[in-house]
Amino acid sequence: MLDLPFFLDTLSTLIGGVPLTLQLTVLSVSSGAMLAFALALMRVSGNPLLDYPARFYIFAFRGTPVLVQIYIVYYGLSQFPVLRQSMLWPFLREAYWCAVIALALNTAAYSAELIRGGLNSVAVGQIEAARALGMSRPLAFRRIILPQAFRQMLPAYSNEIILMVKSTALASTITLLEVTGLAAKLISQSYRPVEVFIGAGAIYLTINFLIARLCAALQTALSPEKRAAPAPAQSPETEAPRHG
Amino acid sequence: MADPTLAGRPNTPAVELAGIRKSYGHHEVLHGVSLAAQDGEVVSILGASGSGKSTLLRCINMLEIPDAGTVAIQGEAIAITRRPGQPPRSADMAQVGRLRAKATMVFQSFNLWSHLTILENLVEAPVHVQKRDRRECLAEAEALLARVGIADKRHHYPAHLSGGQQQRAAIARALAMKPSLMLFDEPTSALDPELVGEVLKVIRDLAAEGRTMLIVTHEMGFAREVSDRVVFLHRGVVEEEGPPAELFANPRSDRLRQFLSREGWKTSAPC
Numbered sequence: 001m002l003d004l005p006f007f008l009d010t011l012s013t014l015i016g017g018v019p020l021t022l023q024l025t026v027l028s029v030s031s032g033a034m035l036a037f038a039l040a041l042m043r044v045s046g047n048p049l050l051d052y053p054a055r056f057y058i059f060a061f062r063g064t065p066v067l068v069q070i071y072i073v074y075y076g077l078s079q080f081p082v083l084r085q086s087m088l089w090p091f092l093r094e095a096y097w098c099a100v101i102a103l104a105l106n107t108a109a110y111s112a113e114l115i116r117g118g119l120n121s122v123a124v125g126q127i128e129a130a131r132a133l134g135m136s137r138p139l140a141f142r143r144i145i146l147p148q149a150f151r152q153m154l155p156a157y158s159n160e161i162i163l164m165v166k167s168t169a170l171a172s173t174i175t176l177l178e179v180t181g182l183a184a185k186l187i188s189q190s191y192r193p194v195e196v197f198i199g200a201g202a203i204y205l206t207i208n209f210l211i212a213r214l215c216a217a218l219q220t221a222l223s224p225e226k227r228a229a230p231a232p233a234q235s236p237e238t239e240a241p242r243h244g
Numbered sequence: 245m246a247d248p249t250l251a252g253r254p255n256t257p258a259v260e261l262a263g264i265r266k267s268y269g270h271h272e273v274l275h276g277v278s279l280a281a282q283d284g285e286v287v288s289i290l291g292a293s294g295s296g297k298s299t300l301l302r303c304i305n306m307l308e309i310p311d312a313g314t315v316a317i318q319g320e321a322i323a324i325t326r327r328p329g330q331p332p333r334s335a336d337m338a339q340v341g342r343l344r345a346k347a348t349m350v351f352q353s354f355n356l357w358s359h360l361t362i363l364e365n366l367v368e369a370p371v372h373v374q375k376r377d378r379r380e381c382l383a384e385a386e387a388l389l390a391r392v393g394i395a396d397k398r399h400h401y402p403a404h405l406s407g408g409q410q411q412r413a414a415i416a417r418a419l420a421m422k423p424s425l426m427l428f429d430e431p432t433s434a435l436d437p438e439l440v441g442e443v444l445k446v447i448r449d450l451a452a453e454g455r456t457m458l459i460v461t462h463e464m465g466f467a468r469e470v471s472d473r474v475v476f477l478h479r480g481v482v483e484e485e486g487p488p489a490e491l492f493a494n495p496r497s498d499r500l501r502q503f504l505s506r507e508g509w510k511t512s513a514p515c
């Protein structure tokens with residue numbers, strides 16, 4: 001039987017881990033997105049010297065478990081004296097930053113392919129029209145390709161963010177007390193895994209539900225062309241072309 | 245109507261192509277095409293599917309870079325870098341951008357930018373390419389939309405317009421650049437038959453106001469009525485060229501005669 005008072009007590013303890021879970025998500029997704037954008041540009045550059053390194057990166061990070069990546073960053077970086085003596089060491093030695101780095105590197109690999117897919121989805125005719133009206137490549141990229149690619153990839157990207165929220169649970173394996181870390185600690189004290197994990201699951205579900213809604217709202221706001229046409233101004237009929 | 249072959253011609257042609265060649269792989273599509281249009285002239289380009297009409301038009305604004313030959317717009321030759329073993333490319337992208345803004349193109353499939361409203365489609369390039377004042381551009385765009393009869397659609401997205409309305413908007417978008425030359429690549433071929441008329445009407449009005457236009461079309465009646473000169477392209481060469489009255493009534497070459505009869509056109513010449 002579910003012990004309700006214990007469950008509520010657990011829930012309030014676990015909610016204390018939400019800020020850390022969200023921090024890990026926001027930091028890794030935002031920095032991962034920047035790296036992903038660079039990787040996607042390398043992939044679509046058409047230059048093998050840029051394309052192949054990006055391909056290899058994506059292959060490596062999609063082909064190995066996030067947990068392994070977290071361990072490599074957390075336990076592996078301290079093996080390099082260069083890093084230990086560097087200015088970055090105060091960061092790199094923190095489990096918090098190791099988790100952010102590993103998660104960011106991981107999401108960058110997946111997101112790069114999403115961004116590349118978005119860029120490739122832009123119809124040739126849209127780009128030709130931009131060129132035919134005198135737009136330079138950078139201008140056409142900024143004004144036409146990027147906005148269309150962004151709208152196209154947003155649904156898949158919201159999925160990736162949700163996957164990242166769930167991946168932050170792995171940070172508990174390197175001592176971080178985010179929601180799952182707190183849950184593990186509570187279980188070792190109470191020996192009541194069912195209530196604790198149901199509580200943790202409910203929290204993740206709520207976060208992800210909110211993220212999905214937020215992204216859907218953003219998608220709608222950015223895609224007025226998918227909504228119904230605005231109400232006709234005065235005349236419901238289009239006027240015929242005026243006689244010249 | 246001007247004749248580009250006149251000796252000591254007083255005006256530089258609006259556009260002049262000389263010896264244009266273009267291959268895709270080992271397949272040469274254009275075998276040295278020369279063509280000119282004077283200011284105010286309307287030239288229709290006819291030809292069977294695959295004869296190279298689109299390729300020729302796209303060589304004018306460098307959407308395709310010709311392998312050989314020159315393109316000059318209002319006397320300014322477009323610089324092309326050609327090195328053996330490499331595909332040709334534009335030598336000066338800034339020049340190409342400037343000339344494209346002067347010689348705007350209207351596509352068969354409209355290609356309005358789907359994420360922008362009709363009004364935004366019209367001001368996008370004038371504001372960002374020509375760096376003109378946004379408010380001024382908006383006012384001009386409204387006037388252009390009224391002119392092509394879709395003022396009430398200015399806040400709609402392209403997806404909410406019929407094909408005919410989209411093409412009229414695309415023509416207005418090309419006009420918003422204040423071009424000195426307009427290129428039309430089968431502007432009505434993607435339209436339902438009942439929508440063709442409204443687009444042809446807009447183009448006809450442009451011809452009447454003396455715009456310089458190169459029009460690739462399969463609308464024979466329209467080409468005959470609106471053009472100052474007709475060019476018949478066959479397998480990448482100009483097979484026949486002349487005033488529409490002559491060309492349609494008395495085609496000299498068998499190829500043009502066959503082409504016209506396939507298009508359902510009755511010529512006066514015996515077959």
Ligand SMILES: Nc1ncnc2c1ncn2[C@@H]1O[C@H](COP(=O)(O)OP(=O)(O)OP(=O)(O)O)[C@@H](O)[C@H]1O
Binds near residue numbers: 300
């Ligand atoms: N990008 C390309 N790559 C390879 N071949 C091409 C390309 N574009 C055109 N071609 C070929 O060049 C030839 C001429 O094509 P083009 O589109 O200029 O013909 P067209 O006269 O416009 O025909 P249509 O009336 O069907 O539009 C065709 O054989 C076509 O297959």
Ligand SMILES: [Mg+2]
Binds near residue numbers: 297
């Ligand atoms: Mg064509």
